[in-house]
Amino acid sequence: MVLTRQVLEEVENTFIELLRSKIGPLVKSHAGTNFCSYDDKANGVDLVTALDKQIESIIKENLTAKYPSFKFIGEETYVKGVTKITNGPTFIVDPIDGTTNFIHGYPYSCTSLGLAEMGKPVVGVVFNPHLNQLFHASKGNGAFLNDQEIKVSKRPLILQKSLIALEGGSERTEGSQGNFDKKMNTYKNLLSESGAFVHGFRSAGSAAMNICYVASGMLDAYWEGGCWAWDVCAGWCILEEAGGIMVGGNCGEWNIPLDRRCYLAIRGGCESMEQKRFAESFWPHVAGELEY
Amino acid sequence: MTIDLASIEKFLCELATEKVGPIIKSKSGTQKDYDLKTGSRSVDIVTAIDKQVEKLIWESVKTQYPTFKFIGEESYVKGETVITDDPTFIIDPIDGTTNFVHDFPFSCTSLGLTVNKEPVVGVIYNPHINLLVSASKGNGMRVNNKDYDYKSKLESMGSLILNKSVVALQPGSAREGKNFQTKMATYEKLLSCDYGFVHGFRNLGSSAMTMAYIAMGYLDSYWDGGCYSWDVCAGWCILKEVGGRVVGANPGEWSIDVDNRTYLAVRGTINNESDEQTKYITDFWNCVDGHLKYD
Numbered sequence: 001m002v003l004t005r006q007v008l009e010e011v012e013n014t015f016i017e018l019l020r021s022k023i024g025p026l027v028k029s030h031a032g033t034n035f036c037s038y039d040d041k042a043n044g045v046d047l048v049t050a051l052d053k054q055i056e057s058i059i060k061e062n063l064t065a066k067y068p069s070f071k072f073i074g075e076e077t078y079v080k081g082v083t084k085i086t087n088g089p090t091f092i093v094d095p096i097d098g099t100t101n102f103i104h105g106y107p108y109s110c111t112s113l114g115l116a117e118m119g120k121p122v123v124g125v126v127f128n129p130h131l132n133q134l135f136h137a138s139k140g141n142g143a144f145l146n147d148q149e150i151k152v153s154k155r156p157l158i159l160q161k162s163l164i165a166l167e168g169g170s171e172r173t174e175g176s177q178g179n180f181d182k183k184m185n186t187y188k189n190l191l192s193e194s195g196a197f198v199h200g201f202r203s204a205g206s207a208a209m210n211i212c213y214v215a216s217g218m219l220d221a222y223w224e225g226g227c228w229a230w231d232v233c234a235g236w237c238i239l240e241e242a243g244g245i246m247v248g249g250n251c252g253e254w255n256i257p258l259d260r261r262c263y264l265a266i267r268g269g270c271e272s273m274e275q276k277r278f279a280e281s282f283w284p285h286v287a288g289e290l291e292y
Numbered sequence: 293m294t295i296d297l298a299s300i301e302k303f304l305c306e307l308a309t310e311k312v313g314p315i316i317k318s319k320s321g322t323q324k325d326y327d328l329k330t331g332s333r334s335v336d337i338v339t340a341i342d343k344q345v346e347k348l349i350w351e352s353v354k355t356q357y358p359t360f361k362f363i364g365e366e367s368y369v370k371g372e373t374v375i376t377d378d379p380t381f382i383i384d385p386i387d388g389t390t391n392f393v394h395d396f397p398f399s400c401t402s403l404g405l406t407v408n409k410e411p412v413v414g415v416i417y418n419p420h421i422n423l424l425v426s427a428s429k430g431n432g433m434r435v436n437n438k439d440y441d442y443k444s445k446l447e448s449m450g451s452l453i454l455n456k457s458v459v460a461l462q463p464g465s466a467r468e469g470k471n472f473q474t475k476m477a478t479y480e481k482l483l484s485c486d487y488g489f490v491h492g493f494r495n496l497g498s499s500a501m502t503m504a505y506i507a508m509g510y511l512d513s514y515w516d517g518g519c520y521s522w523d524v525c526a527g528w529c530i531l532k533e534v535g536g537r538v539v540g541a542n543p544g545e546w547s548i549d550v551d552n553r554t555y556l557a558v559r560g561t562i563n564n565e566s567d568e569q570t571k572y573i574t575d576f577w578n579c580v581d582g583h584l585k586y587d
Contacts, residue, residue: 032445032448032449032509032510100458100491101458103491104491105445105448106458106505106511107510153321153395163390163391163396163497167492172483172484172489173484174484180483184476184479184480184483187479188476191472192468192472193467193468193472194468197467199393199394200390200463200497201463201495202495202496202497203492203493203496205458213396217395218394218395218396218397219396220394
């Protein structure tokens with residue numbers, strides 16, 4: 001069975017209601033408090049809060065009650081090597097994206113609720129309660145920011161005139177040509193006059209927020225390695241419904257699965273051929289190949 | 293002569309919200325033909341709007357404060373424009389012009405005043421997110437015209453420690469040569485687990501907005517070179533009012549002028565103890581790989 005547009009829209013509205021009435025207020029009221037009570041996840045900068053876990057639990061309870069046959073994948077319950085994205089309808093959820101922002105009170109944390117089917121994102125809702133920005137979309141039904149349809153203004157898409165989202169990431173080990181070194185070298189390539197010489201980079205500290213800003217045309221592209229399916233699923237749907245595309249972060253990867261962990265998001269507001277040329281002009285500046 | 297700083301702050305707030313803000317918001321993203329700054333690289337974008345807004349600001353402040361000096365980004369002449377002890381408005385009509393051109397919602401107006409070369413009034417207004425941050429010397433800080441309880445905020449933030457901090461960084465528009473290399477090498481050291489191991493870096497593309505966010509307690513510090521007095525003057529005053537501090541970007545530059553062109557801005561701490569700030573600054577400087585130098 002493939003879900004109809006009407007069902008997708010219903011799921012979208014369920015996400016919106018859940019975020020507006022329950023999750024948003026929780027995230028907003030707790031951001032930037034109790035700094036010392038967080039436990040570290042993979043290393044010193046990958047942070048998990050008790051609230052993150054609690055919120056995921058609330059989301060899971062609500063969604064499985066309403067859609068008991070759908071599968072659920074969340075950041076906090078993910079088990080490496082065990083959790084898999086199948087063809088069935090699957091909720092892919094990040095209770096708090098931008099956890100570091102959340103802990104510091106920097107107003108760019110959000111909740112990201114996505115639904116995938118046949119391994120593709122088909123519903124996405126991203127809510128930043130601090131700035132009251134709610135992005136939402138479902139396949140075939142358009143993309144919206146606070147219930148205003150997202151219409152990306154038409155203009156050329158040129159790498160040398162672009163504003164790109166880049167992040168520091170949580171991998172920090174120098175040397176031996178690891179991902180950290182490749183990322184730093186890629187940033188140099190993109191920024192330098194002898195490289196792409198882009199207009200600038202921005203870092204909001206949240207993959208979902210970055211993708212939504214690309215979707216709305218505020219940014220031209222977002223390049224990142226290391227994020228997970230839950231970081232990108234919702235934003236990916238919003239991006240595509242707004243006319244953008246998602247390709248791989250490594251050279252030549254035009255079609256990637258949701259959990260590829262290495263992404264290049266490119267905005268709409270231009271021809272599809274321009275998007276392809278943008279990717280082709282971007283990829284040579286990627287220093288080496290990111291591996292996850 | 294005694295200057296009523298609170299009154300000037302109020303005047304600048306109204307100028308920002310009533311006159312400048314609406315222009316920035318309505319014109320953001322509409323500039324298709326960029327006006328390239330003379331002698332600058334293509335990524336340093338000046339729009340006609342920027343110049344018009346500065347003229348509007350200049351006319352408004354001149355009428356109200358005819359004896360005060362004025363320094364603006366658009367009227368600055370290298371080698372000629374100097375900051376004296378006289379009361380001097382230091383103005384960036386649109387900070388974050390690249391954001392402005394791209395309609396990324398973090399362009400703002402930054403209005404500052406120095407007396408005896410010290411920032412004593414600061415007003416920063418981002419009309420896209422309706423955020424007005426202001427302060428005047430001795431009068432604390434206000435967010436959207438309400439006194440901001442920064443002490444509670446600092447309490448919730450905990451200790452100021454480099455490897456628990458979120459740092460704002462900006463590559464700037466100069467993308468070759470020693471300064472660019474120093475910036476990239478320093479970013480790498482700050483992030484690396486062998487050196488700074490900071491929680492992360494952020495960049496929203498506006499120095500003034502960044503300093504406002506530090507004052508609000510959202511970010512811990514901001515390290516940059518290449519910006520001018522008008523980029524930092526307002527933010528500097530606001531930051532000082534909440535216990536923050538501005539030093540140079542290069543090691544050992546504890547005392548700098550507003551036009552130093554390299555800066556490390558650091559947030560306040562709960563007891564406003566200088567030891568914690570001093571240690572943070574020293575640890576940060578240990579990650580600076582090279583030396584930033586601007587004419």
